[in-house]
Amino acid sequence: MVRLEGVGLQYGRAGRPGTDALRDLTFVVEEGGFRWLLGASGAGKSSLLRLMHLAVRPTRGRLNVLGTEVGRASRRDLPDLRRRIGMVFQDFRLLPHLSAFDNVALPLRIAGRPEGQIRADVTEMLRWVGLARQMDSRPAELSGGEQQRVAIARAVVGRPSLLLADEPTGNLDDVQAERLMVLLKEMNRQGATVIVASHNETLVARHPGRSLRLEHGRLVHHG
Amino acid sequence: MASRRSLRPARFDDLGLRRALGDRMLPALVAAMAFLAALALAGSAGAAAMVRHWQDGAAAALTVQVTNPTEPLPRTGDGPEVTRLDQALTLLRSTQGIVGVRALTQAELAELLRPWLGDSSGSTALPLPGVIQVHLGGAGPDLAALQARMEAAVPGTLVESHGAWVQRLAVLARSLQACAWLALAVVAAVAAAVIMVATRAGLSARRDSIEIVHGLGATDGYIAGRFARRATLLAGVGGLLGALASVPVLLALASLAAPFVSATAEVAVPAAADMANSVQLMAQTLRTLPPELWLGLPALPVAAGLIGLLTAQATVRSWLKRLP
Numbered sequence: 001m002v003r004l005e006g007v008g009l010q011y012g013r014a015g016r017p018g019t020d021a022l023r024d025l026t027f028v029v030e031e032g033g034f035r036w037l038l039g040a041s042g043a044g045k046s047s048l049l050r051l052m053h054l055a056v057r058p059t060r061g062r063l064n065v066l067g068t069e070v071g072r073a074s075r076r077d078l079p080d081l082r083r084r085i086g087m088v089f090q091d092f093r094l095l096p097h098l099s100a101f102d103n104v105a106l107p108l109r110i111a112g113r114p115e116g117q118i119r120a121d122v123t124e125m126l127r128w129v130g131l132a133r134q135m136d137s138r139p140a141e142l143s144g145g146e147q148q149r150v151a152i153a154r155a156v157v158g159r160p161s162l163l164l165a166d167e168p169t170g171n172l173d174d175v176q177a178e179r180l181m182v183l184l185k186e187m188n189r190q191g192a193t194v195i196v197a198s199h200n201e202t203l204v205a206r207h208p209g210r211s212l213r214l215e216h217g218r219l220v221h222h223g
Numbered sequence: 224m225a226s227r228r229s230l231r232p233a234r235f236d237d238l239g240l241r242r243a244l245g246d247r248m249l250p251a252l253v254a255a256m257a258f259l260a261a262l263a264l265a266g267s268a269g270a271a272a273m274v275r276h277w278q279d280g281a282a283a284a285l286t287v288q289v290t291n292p293t294e295p296l297p298r299t300g301d302g303p304e305v306t307r308l309d310q311a312l313t314l315l316r317s318t319q320g321i322v323g324v325r326a327l328t329q330a331e332l333a334e335l336l337r338p339w340l341g342d343s344s345g346s347t348a349l350p351l352p353g354v355i356q357v358h359l360g361g362a363g364p365d366l367a368a369l370q371a372r373m374e375a376a377v378p379g380t381l382v383e384s385h386g387a388w389v390q391r392l393a394v395l396a397r398s399l400q401a402c403a404w405l406a407l408a409v410v411a412a413v414a415a416a417v418i419m420v421a422t423r424a425g426l427s428a429r430r431d432s433i434e435i436v437h438g439l440g441a442t443d444g445y446i447a448g449r450f451a452r453r454a455t456l457l458a459g460v461g462g463l464l465g466a467l468a469s470v471p472v473l474l475a476l477a478s479l480a481a482p483f484v485s486a487t488a489e490v491a492v493p494a495a496a497d498m499a500n501s502v503q504l505m506a507q508t509l510r511t512l513p514p515e516l517w518l519g520l521p522a523l524p525v526a527a528g529l530i531g532l533l534t535a536q537a538t539v540r541s542w543l544k545r546l547p
Contacts, residue, residue: 055438057547076442078547083440093435097239106237107439154439 001031001066002052008060009047021047022217034188036204037197039214045197049164053087054078066161083111086160088168092151094139101135104153125153144171152180156187163187165196169203181207238432240453243425250461256414257465257523260407265473267403268513270396277392281385285357288381292353308353311377315357323358411530418454418534426542437546447539454535455528462527466520477512
């Protein structure tokens with residue numbers, strides 16, 4: 001569950017007024033809900049995802065993610081909350097010196113899962129995204145689409161309660177994009193809240209669902 | 224098999240610190256610091272040993288000077304004529320707390336004065352006093368009472384304790400020791416600064432990786448622990464190398480200083496000619512190092528590792544505060 005009340009986000013150095021990336025956002029995505037996050041480039045989609053991923057804290061308003069008031073939570077409470085959130089970044093953000101296997105295993109190792117379970121889950125996940133044979137490849141040895149699939153595998157391997165994705169199909173062909181949508185819907189069906197930012201109007205049209213539309217940092221449509 | 228490598232979490236280097244905190248520069252710098260620390264430790268231990276040696280020697284000895292030693296004392300009754308020196312010796316021998324009394328011969332006295340009066344083969348123009356070396360046992364006699372009794376029996380006798388000299392030498396040695404400890408503290412501070420700079424460099428080299436791991440829910444403790452583990456290893460290795468490098472230097476210094484500290488070590492130098500006894504000589508040389516140094520040297524790598532651990536933890540944790 002994600003709830004925003006009058007949330008604003010301003011980037012800028014301390015003491016200087018910065019530019020408003022997001023203004024006065026108020027909406028609720030219920031537990032187990034699905035939302036497309038739509039809007040032109042620069043509308044604030046990535047900023048909103050960063051907020052919900054706890055990479056930044058709101059400058060104004062109240063943000064509640066998975067039952068925790070982010071503005072009031074202490075810094076020490078956030079790592080546990082972050083482990084319940086999966087995020088697929090537009091630029092993948094894989095660790096370049098680790099193999100595909102180790103990149104996907106990373107969230108499980110951070111969470112301190114037993115190594116036997118990690119091996120089983122990661123192998124299964126990589127097989128599912130079609131990278132069983134590239135497990136030991138480093139990101140630089142993988143194509144853009146393969147890197148994106150590693151990033152997706154890393155985001156979902158820990159079975160997050162909230163799954164955020166920033167243009168997750170940007171580097172995928174239609175077949176892979178369809179497989180990804182099946183995966184996201186399956187996660188959603190199992191109870192995860194899923195929010196997907198996308199430009200891809202045909203994909204959105206093929207998988208109709210509720211959406212949030214941003215323009216210049218404001219929410220202009222929620223339906 | 225390659226996949227087996229990726230499944231070994233003990234060597235799992237998620238932040239790529241094996242390259243970001245390299246294994247050359249940091250251990251080399253810490254080794255240099257540990258070497259200096261070993262020298263400072265040796266200085267401190269050496270000064271302490273000298274204080275002990277002087278105090279043990281001097282606290283157990285007195286010098287008594289008797290002017291005109293061969294002059295007879297005025298006779299009392301029918302007894303034989305007694306010289307002033309003999310009377311002083313008799314009195315000292317009968318004093319409780321004195322275990323040994325020996326008058327220096329004229330030759331010994333001349334030898335003592337040779338640096339100032341030249342080689343006069345025992346005859347000088349100056350009237351020399353009689354000098355008595357007194358060895359004390361246990362708590363020793365009451366010096367003021369002894370002086371008073373000597374003065375009454377043999378007027379013009381001086382009882383001199385070595386305490387004042389030893390006190391001054393001890394103060395000198397203690398200040399040397401304080402300097403050594405100060406040097407040790409400065410070395411530790413510089414080592415911490417070196418580790419902090421290296422850790423900061425590692426942090427900025429791995430900023431992206433740290434942000435990614437942080438975003439995946441890693442706690443500050445997890446990230447700081449990765450850095451601290453690496454810094455502890457590198458600093459510990461550096462400390463070990465520095466301590467090992469200092470051993471031959473310290474042994475050389477110890478054999479130079481040995482005559483000032485212990486009587487047994489003087490034997491070590493002539494024994495050097497006898498190669499058959501080289502093992503014994505080695506053992507003897509090793510024994511010339513003060514025992515506290517044998518505790519201090521192994522403590523250096525441990526201390527270096529500890530400085531690495533604490534510095535890296537503090538540096539990384541304070542840096543991480545910039546992340547939400």
